[in-house]
Amino acid sequence: MAGNTTKIIIVAQAEGEAASGAEETHDAIVVEGEHAPAEGEAHAATEAHAEVFPPFDPAGFGGQLFWLAVTFATLYLVMSRVALPRIGGILETRRTRIEGDLKEAERLRIETDRALAAYEDALAEARKNAHAIAEETRSSIKADIDNKRKSVEADLAQRVAEAEARIQQTKTAALSNVDAIAAETARELVAKLAGKVTAQQARSAVALVVKE
Amino acid sequence: MADPNKVDPIHQFAITDIISFGEDGFSFSNSSLFMVLTVGAICLYLLLSTTGRSIIPSRAQALSEMLYEFVANMVRDSAGMEGMKFFPFVFSLFMFVLVANLFGMFPFFFTVTSHIIVTFALAILVFLTVIVYGFWRNGPKFLKLFVPAGVPAYVLPIVVPIEIVSFLSRPISLSVRLFANILAGHITLKVFAGFIVTLGSLGFLGWIGAILPLIMTVAITALEFLVAVLQAYVFAVLTSMYINDAIHPSH
Numbered sequence: 001m002a003g004n005t006t007k008i009i010i011v012a013q014a015e016g017e018a019a020s021g022a023e024e025t026h027d028a029i030v031v032e033g034e035h036a037p038a039e040g041e042a043h044a045a046t047e048a049h050a051e052v053f054p055p056f057d058p059a060g061f062g063g064q065l066f067w068l069a070v071t072f073a074t075l076y077l078v079m080s081r082v083a084l085p086r087i088g089g090i091l092e093t094r095r096t097r098i099e100g101d102l103k104e105a106e107r108l109r110i111e112t113d114r115a116l117a118a119y120e121d122a123l124a125e126a127r128k129n130a131h132a133i134a135e136e137t138r139s140s141i142k143a144d145i146d147n148k149r150k151s152v153e154a155d156l157a158q159r160v161a162e163a164e165a166r167i168q169q170t171k172t173a174a175l176s177n178v179d180a181i182a183a184e185t186a187r188e189l190v191a192k193l194a195g196k197v198t199a200q201q202a203r204s205a206v207a208l209v210v211k212e
Numbered sequence: 213m214a215d216p217n218k219v220d221p222i223h224q225f226a227i228t229d230i231i232s233f234g235e236d237g238f239s240f241s242n243s244s245l246f247m248v249l250t251v252g253a254i255c256l257y258l259l260l261s262t263t264g265r266s267i268i269p270s271r272a273q274a275l276s277e278m279l280y281e282f283v284a285n286m287v288r289d290s291a292g293m294e295g296m297k298f299f300p301f302v303f304s305l306f307m308f309v310l311v312a313n314l315f316g317m318f319p320f321f322f323t324v325t326s327h328i329i330v331t332f333a334l335a336i337l338v339f340l341t342v343i344v345y346g347f348w349r350n351g352p353k354f355l356k357l358f359v360p361a362g363v364p365a366y367v368l369p370i371v372v373p374i375e376i377v378s379f380l381s382r383p384i385s386l387s388v389r390l391f392a393n394i395l396a397g398h399i400t401l402k403v404f405a406g407f408i409v410t411l412g413s414l415g416f417l418g419w420i421g422a423i424l425p426l427i428m429t430v431a432i433t434a435l436e437f438l439v440a441v442l443q444a445y446v447f448a449v450l451t452s453m454y455i456n457d458a459i460h461p462s463h
Contacts, residue, residue: 054225055327055395060241064329067244070332075251075308080300083258087280090273092263097267149292 182206221402224325225395243330244323249322250311258409279307283448288451292458293396298455301341306448313394317433325443326398328391335387338451346458359463362413367386393443397436 054060187202219401231240232333258279269277283303309325316323324330346354358375359368407425411418 026339047229053222054227055329055391057227060227060243060327061329062242063229063238064243064327065333066238067240068324068330068333071244071251072304072308072337075254075303076300078251078255078259079304079307082301083255083262083276084303086262086265087258087276090262090267090269091277091280093265094267105230 179206179210180211219249221399221406224398226317243324243327246312246315246322246324250315252434253315254307254311259324273377279303279313280323286449287374287452287455294459295384295452295455298341298345298452300450302451302455305338305451306444307333309390309447310441310444313444315395316398317437317440323394323398325390326394328387331387332383332392334447335383335390338454339383342454342458345455346461349459350461354458354461357457359462362460382454386447390443390447393439397432397439401429401432401436432457 052059096202183199183203183206186206190202222255227241228245229239229241230245233239257272258276261270261276264270264273266273280303283300283306284296287302291298315321316326346357350356357458358379359373360371360375363371404425409421410431411422411425449456
């Protein structure tokens with residue numbers, strides 16, 4: 001770096017206008033470049049002010065340091081006391097707000113899930129109940145129908161039996177009448193054909209025929 | 213500057229007193245003016261853009277927040293949560309260097325960071341902060357910084373001096389890196405721009421020949437904007453890393 005700066009200094013010097021004090025100026029610069037600035041400070045400041053490469057001119061150091069200290073301290077104070085806490089506060093507020101919103105959304109989501117589950121439970125329950133009711137109704141109706149059918153069947157069977165009994169009765173009655181009618185008819189017939197036959201004779205003759 | 217053949221790339225770095233307070237050298241110069249302007253611009257922007265404290269930021273506020281988060285992440289990544297107590301310091305350094313560099317890109321503006329004394333003062337400030345805080349927090353254990361863990365004992369006589377020298381050269385490298393980048397960039401820019409004027413004074417062919425340095429000037433201007441931002445970033449990153457050394461001296 002030292003080599004570079006010396007070169008730049010020479011360029012600067014060549015660009016400078018004061019030719020008369022060139023030797024002395026050059027010395028001053030070399031002194032400044034090679035030793036600590038404090039040593040060459042007075043020398044350079046008094047004699048080589050105009051020709052020294054400005055960034056290495058110790059004459060400007062004091063003022064720059066002073067104003068740098070003042071301005072940088074001001075900047076640091078404003079930044080650390082006002083600006084950065086404010087921006088940090090804004091970011092923090094936003095972060096908590098977003099976190100709060102996310103938490104709220106999560107809470108609502110869980111609530112929704114719970115409501116949905118409750119709804120599905122209720123639905124399943126209702127479906128089960130409906131099924132049970134339908135089953136019960138169906139079985140009760142079936143029992144009812146069975147009962148009625150049974151009573152109707154019993155009734156019918158009884159009526160059939162009664163009717164059959166009556167038929168049987170009528171039939172026997174009729175049959176017993178048939179003998180009497182046949183005997184009467186035969187006696188009347190025989191009487192017309194061959195004279196009087198007693199009722200007793202006709203009856204025995206019919207009984208003989210019926211037996212055959 | 214009236215003579216087009218006389219280009220003086222150094223003139224831009226000259227310090228001229230605006231208000232002189234006598235011979236003691238504390239006069240208000242153009243350098244002081246631009247330090248004040250730099251600090252004023254930073255403070256004004258950050259304070260005005262955040263007055264709304266909006267949850268949904270305006271563009272101006274978004275930029276302030278981005279700068280904040282950028283530096284905050286930088287410090288947190290390099291120096292951890294404990295390093296965040298130095299966040300205002302690193303942020304001030306970053307903003308000061310950044311805005312001073314960018315102000316330097318305006319024609320006729322003075323570049324504060326083109327003076328080694330300024331960059332050196334900032335670097336020494338970082339250096340002293342690291343040393344003072346390092347000893348205050350760790351006591352003598354801070355010296356472990358010079359003894360990397362896991363290095364065999366027989367190598368230590370070589371490693372420890374290297375570590376010490378590299379530590380002591382930090383303020384120099386930190387300040388010279390920034391200063392030299394800005395200085396060299398501005399000189400280069402001025403020299404190339406000077407070529408345009410010099411060639412232009414030669415007549416028509418000169419004007420045609422001046423196209424090349426004109427292109428160079430444009431390209432270097434773009435490059436200088438990059439350098440201005442990059443050097444501010446580098447300065448802040450290195451500061452964060454040095455602060456990390458103060459907090460965790462045993463590598």
